[in-house]
Amino acid sequence: MARVSINVNGKPEAREIKPRTLLVEFLREHLGLTGTHVGCDTTQCGCCIVLLDGKAVNSCTMLAVQADGASVTTIEGLADGDRLHPMQAAFREHHALQCGFCTPGFIMSALELVAKKKNPTEADIRYGLLGNMCRCTGYENIIKAVKAGAEAMAKAG
Amino acid sequence: MDDFNYHEPRTLAEAAAAVQAARDGIFIAGGMSLIPALKHRRARPSDLVDLRLIDGLTGIRREADTLIVGAMTKHADVAGSDVVRNAIPDLARLVGEMADPSVRNRATLGGSIAHADPASDYPPALLALDATIVTHTRSVAAADFFTGPFTTALRKGEIVKAVDFPIPDNAAYVKFANVASRYAIVGVFVAKRAGRVRVAVTGAKAKVFRFDEMEAALEKSFTSEAIKEIAISPQGLTADIHGTPDYRAHLIGIMAQRAVASALAKSRPS
Helix, strand or coil: CEEEEEEECCEEEEEEECCCCEHHHHHHHHCCCCCCCCCCCCCCCCCCEEEECCEEEEHHHCEHHHHCCCEEECHHHCCECCECCHHHHHHHHCCCCCCCCCHHHHHHHHHHHHHHCCCCCHHHHHHHCCCCCCCCCCHHHHHHHHHHHHHHHHHHC | CCCCEEECCCCHHHHHHHHHHCCCEEEECCCCCHHHHHHCCCCCCCEEEECCCCCCCCCEEEECCEEEEECCCEHHHHHCCHHHHHHCHHHHHHHHCCCCHHHHCCCEHHHHHHHCCCCCCHHHHHHHCCCEEEECCCEEEHHHHEEECCEECCCCCCCEEEEEEECCCEEEEEEEECCCCCCEEEEEEEEEECCEEEEEEECCCCCCEECHHHHHHHHHCCCHHHHCCCCCCCCCCCCECCECHHHHHHHHHHHHHHHHHHHHHCCCCC
């Protein structure tokens, strides 16, 4: 067993876990944060993406012990009570999801790309979302939503 | 995934000792290739030795005509580095086109070359640029480092510390990527330095290799026309679901010509 301490959505979480525990298993099974999804389990679909110290990473391809001492933000950490984060609101407004399975991963990737560049172009967005797949083929609206979300975030400061 | 013992050493000596003492120990850097292998039980190590807490393994700097990249430097940091962009622009571009952003946020130079996937993008860059792999015990020339598919000259418990890239006069990398994985079906890195030319090919054989005949032709005339008629024999080239040996032989010619044209377009003004 190994002891890990990870700050998840602003809250310190310490657990004794098996070293083979994936970060996504730690989030879903140990902390009950099931908003982060396992899609392909092979580092291709991006459904499991969370922010690790602000960087988008595949939580299915990382051991929880590798995140010891780090800060993780999941989809559950974005809304302020009932008020959606501007990026979440933009996804809803632009109908950027159908089944919604890939959405948490898309939103976390979008947040890193906006953090790197405040007003991303369509090309920046497509490049930044290369690691996310949507099998309902809703890419056009996802790109519109990220653009609108970025603008709303810039306005909100 | 099977259970394993997990180690978090803080020094190179402790890390090397941990792998040497283990029944079947392996280092983990970013883990972007190793963790999928663990999940599929293609790798079943008794001990996993994590290099993330060891100081001095990350960072990018230029010393005179050499670019030095620490082994634990992540792809995202190499791709985004102004030092790399100024020294070897196509190295930054090559790394920025590997996999996808979330993979590049974790994957490392050292992990990538130690894994030595025969379709990986870093190996042709190291080979064409005559890079030196600096480990915690010695220096190994790139030409001697990649010994086969997923095998290198690294000994048990040997840790890559950094890679030294001599800065070329001009260089370019062009790949024909698998659209899903973005690994190279064929990739060609061309570099010219002090009159010497290197042409390194990835994705086409069991390991990265140099194409001597094209190098000789390009040393006489560094133009894409000079290699137009030089064909590689399909014999010994990889056959898989992505392409036949004939198809790869054709791609090597095309990618090499494009790489030369691209290198010429960004030559340093003389």
